[in-house]
Structures are given as C-alpha cells and as structure tokens.
Amino acid sequence: MHQTIGGVGRNLADCLSRLGLTPLFISALGKDANGDRVLRFCSHMDTSAVVMLPEHCTAVYCAVIAANGELSVGLGDMDIHWQITEQYVSKFKVQLQSASLVCLDGNIPTSTINYVCSFAEEHGIPVLFEPTDSISACKPFKSDSWKSLAYTSPNLMELRAMNEALGLPVPAELPSVMDDVIGVALDMSRPLLKHLQCVIVTLGQHGVLLCGKSEEGTISLQPKKSPKDVPGTSCAIHYPAIAIEAEEILNVSGAGDSLAAGIIAGILTGQETHTCIRMGLLAARYSLGSQEAISTLINTDSVNPQKVIDRVWQQPTYQNENKPPTTKSEL
Secondary structure, eight states, X not given: OOOOOOOHHHHHHHHHHHTTOOOEEEEEEESSHHHHHHHXXXXXXXXXXXXXXXXXXXXXXXXXXXXXXXXXXXXXXXGGGGGSOHHHHGGGHHHHHTOSOEEEETTSOHHHHHHHHHHHHHHTOOEEEEOOSTTGGGGGGGSGGGGGOSEEOOBHHHHHHHHHHTTOOOOSSOOOSHHHHHHHHHHHHTTGGGTOSEEEEEOGXXXXXXXXXXXXXXXXXXXXXXXXXXXXXXXXXXXOOOOOOGGXXXXXXXXXXXXXXXXXXXXXXXXXXXXXXXXHHHHHHHHHTOXXXXXXXXSTTXXXXXXXXXXXXXXXXXXXXXXXXXXOSOO
C-alpha cells in the first residue's frame, strides 16, 4: 500500500508550480489529518484559495494499480467537491480576471463549470478543461458551456463521451490500430473544433494527438481571441511518447496531468507547438517513473525548452482531412 497526494486539479497546480509558474489552486479540503497532510505536501504551491471545512472529509481515492502500472480499479469519496460552488469560486473574481489561462477539472460541480466558463468568456480568458473520466467529461457538454473552452485534453473514451453528450454518432468500439485511432480521434474532435481551438487527445503509451486547424503546416497552441475564425481544415499531429521499459513504470495516475501541465507551461511561456507538446511528454515520462502522482524530479532544470531541443525525438506524423498520414522532419 502506498498513499500519495493527488487529484487532477491539484496535480496540474503541483506540476505547473514545479515548472516555475504560479497557479492559484482553488479547491476544498476537510479539516482533518488528510487535509493537513495535503497542505504540508503542497507548501510549494499557492493554496491561499483552498478552504478547509470542518464538517467534511478530504477527498480520498483508492486506486488498485496492476503490475504493469495501469489502473485496475478505483473507489473514492469525493463528496467534498460539491462544496467547490460557483459562490465560493466567485470570491476569486479578481484573480480569475487577471489569469492568462484557467484550468478546470471534471470533479467540480457542473454549475461551477458553467459559471467559470461564462466568466472566462465574458473576460476573454482561455479555458482548458481536463475531463478526469468518461462521466465527468460530459459536464460542460450538457449546456453551451463547452463553446467557451479553448482547449480540452481527453483520452479516446472521454472524447467519445463528449460526442455522445452532444448527441453525435460515435463508434461502438474504439480502434486499437494506430492509424485507425488517429482517424477516429480526428473525426470525433472535428465537431468540437467548431468552437475549441485545440483538442489534445492523450493516447497513453502511444503519446498524444493534437487536433486543430492547420496553419502553415502546423497547429497553433497559442491562445486566440476567436478560434472559430481560424482558417484552414481540421488536422491532427501525432507525437509518439518517450519510450519507457515496463519495469520502469511505477504509477500512471499522474502522467496525463503531467502531460497537460507541461503543455500548459509551454503555452504560457510562448513556446512553439512542438516544444509545448514535448515539454508535456517529458513531464509525463518523469511521473511514470515516480511513486508520486507528480514526480518531484520535475523542475525548471529537468523540463524546459532547452531539454526539448537537446533530446532526440521520434518524428511526429501529420494528418489532414481525408489524406493519409505523413511524417515531417520538423514542425
């Protein structure tokens, strides 16, 4: 048995803080031993917007990890997330209004997601939605809130759930052959790209698929005022993951959050697309080899644009609509 500090939003804030950024973490903890432990562990983060509630328990999630490091089964008590209300979040309007980017995870109530999306759209703030799981992935898509998102980072099952929530046809079974995966992911991303700037599809050991509008042979991750006005056809760029031996994998629970945080760090520091994605892949690789959800080895020295430049990478493949995939020497 090994107990770690986790939670999607916390993981994102943790990793971003380790990468030299200063995110404000808005959440709720129980006034209990677990809550105290979380705050001690997060001393490197800005937790000034974390409320401790005496009548509630800190969220706990029990994950059974198989020998290969993959999640086998999970059981949790997440009731305290209902206390992250729009009324509580609204106390931080000033900080939200000055943010370069707002990240939402799927654990918070739908009403809070709707509030933040509406506020962000009103103030021109890009929003990234990390769906958390297939059920939570649907929350912004139960209303028009999803149209206020700039980015989302689902896996293939979560992307299918988003399409189902919009009443769109989806495949009964998801493909396993990589070329088919890319085609299906691009097909399911296309309806979202009518309003979102990019869909970042996480593919586990196969890396990440970046879906968006083609701009001069690549996809821009830098925030735009109106993604709907971006010319060009929908396309996808597949970035393979960094190779890792099975025996090196200690935990997969924070790898996706590390990936997202690395990408966000690249975006917020103005990096070009392939550097952003590869910073994410590098952060994910560190967390796969750590017992903690977010590796303590992640910092501004281990994950940065120069580390990306110095590393030899597998070349990404680029797929335009209705065309076979191609490999480009540089994007």
